[in-house]
Amino acid sequence: MTRPMRADAARNRRLLLAAAADEFAEHGLGASIADIAKRAGIGKGTVFRHFATKEDLVAAIVLDRIEALVAAGERLGREGDAGAALLEFMTIAAEQRQQRDLTFLHAAFDGHPQMARMHARLLAAIDALVDRARAHGAVRPDVTGTDVFLLMCAPNHVAEMVPDAPPDLWRRYLAIIFDGLRPEGAHPLP
Structure with a gap:
């Protein structure tokens, strides 16, 4: 115990x-x-x-960050508006990276058994959010949890490409990404 x-x-x-x-x-x-x-x-x-070890310290940072996303995803999965919950989750993920970009630490910790378990929990939380949003018609029917997982950091990546960008520019690109997930005007995905 x-x-x-x-x-x-x-x-x-x-x-x-x-x-x-x-x-x-x-x-x-x-x-x-x-x-x-x-x-x-x-x-x-x-x-x-x-x-x-230093590696144990890196692992703790990575696991804490992922655990925070898992907790947010699970909490939001129980909230009323499925589309708003998914958008809030994606906002939390982008804000976490905006506060301190430590994605390079994930590579240093890759392959660790705890990372695999935590990654699976994160994907399960995202899948649940996306499934619920699809069921409520808040996102297009062909959007998957993997799509959202891969798009979570995209707003920050795009904003990083703009020299002297305002610190909240990523919010603009998150809005564009989320509009692309909506069913209105959607074309079939390849």
């Missing part, structure tokens, strides 16, 4: 994960544990009490 984490340990873990995410976003995988600990306001020993 796993004991619950003490409040100070849970706080340190949250601080550590946020500091590590910031360091990795700024310095890539070369970010040092010493700099992460300093940014979190904790000692290096505390880092290693929580995570035996």
Whole structure:
């Protein structure tokens, strides 16, 4: 049986994960544990009490981010308007990436058994949202969960291509993408 984490340990873990995410976003995988600990306001020993290796720390960041999306997807799957729920999920996914683009960490953690399980949970949550949106006529009948999974980061990718873009430009492209998912005026997909 796993004991619950003490409040100070849970706080340190949250601080550590946020500091590590910031360091990795700024310095890539070369970010040092010493700099992460300093940014979190904790000692290096505390880092290693929580995570035996840097890879374990990367894994925790990736899993926390995916878990947040899974939780949002599951919560939204129980809300009233199926189309609004799917759009809100896609907005949350884009906002998460906008806050701190750590997609490169996923590749470093790829192939890990926990990643495969969490990825499957994320896809199941997205499939449920899309199935519900299709059943309510909010999205075209040929849209799949895989389509939405692949489109989740697209608004950010497009906005990154525009030099000196306003920080919320991704919202424009999310609206265009979501309009493309709607059934009105849809043409058959290849």
